[in-house]
Amino acid sequence: MVESMFIITVIVLLALSFDFINGFHDTANTIATSISTKALPPRIAILLSAFMNLLGALAFTGVAKTIGGKIADPLKLEHGVVIVAAALIAAIAWNLITWYFGIPSSSSHALIGSLAGAVIAAEGLRAVNFSGFLTILEALIISPLVAFTVGYIIMNLIAAIFRNFNPGKVNRNFRTMQIFTAAWQAFSHGTNDAQKSMGIITFALVAGGFQTTLDVPDWVKALCALAMALGTSVGGWRIIKTIGTRIIKLEPASGFASDFSSALIIIMATLFKLPVSTTHVISSSIMGVGSAKRLSSVRWTTAQQMVVAWLITLPITAIFASLTYLLVSVFF
DSSP: OHHHHHHHHHHHHHHHHHHHHHHHHHHHHHHHHHHHTTSSOHHHHHHHHHHHHHHHHHHOOHHHHHHHHSSOOGGGOTTHHHHHHHHHHHHHHHHHHHHHTTOOOOHHHHHHHHHHHHHHHHHOGGGSOHHHHHHHHHHHHHHHHHHHHHHHHHHHHHHHHTTTSOHHHHHHHHHHHHHHHHHHHHHHHHHHHHHHHHHHHHHHHHHTTSOSSOOOOHHHHHHHHHHHHHHHHHOOHHHHHHHHHSSOOOOHHHHHHHHHHHHHHHHHHHHTTOOOOHHHHHHHHHHHHHHHHOGGGSOHHHHHHHHHHHHHHHHHHHHHHHHHHHHHTTTO
């Protein structure tokens, strides 16, 4: 029991570290557009994002239950707590690598790939709930496509409605409206991304015999929400630069369109209890908005680099986690 308590404590600390890193890794997702268009000064944007992330993280738990029970059944795993520890170490390592190089990769892909890889290394393919895993994978794949489409449509609607309006006045109005869409986007980010760490801790608690249901304890919810908010307050300037300037040249109207469309997709996914990559959704909505103006306005070289990072995250983190499990299991 003492050993189990020690491992659980380590897992909670690792999960909170992942949440903190996720916060500054994904801060760019929620505020890059509003900083790029000068709707908000950087310091205010980060504080607003941190506060709204905190509120969002406290508002829902459905995604946490999906992460905690859809990939594998923690009650059936013999080495569940060690699996979680290995998955978190691998996901954290990948997040730090991609943050260092300014690559807006997916923390969601990293965590899900790591958990699946650790489960397979520990107990084989039979231990993976492929039905649940494929449901999660479908959401991760489809959501960026939907975000691209919605961003494209909303930008076209804005262009049609405001075609004959004074451009300066339109920009001022949309710059003001961006404050609200940035806040909504940060809230939606908290509703989905913070749930993943809550789910992984709950998974470990069930696997370790500390509880029998996937209901997220209040203390887990509070700690994860605070960790993500603190991480967000630090900011991720490398990725902010990529999201805010290297995909398209954003203006207030296009910034509003990308914020609104991505926040809408993320909050809808949360309501359906589906984990999505906020990085993928927001980046894809920006590409959709840029394509509505003209295809050449999108810097497709940057987009291509991001897509490559997205594609390799799942297999690389699965391999990382498998190797990490084999190493960690020697000690436990």
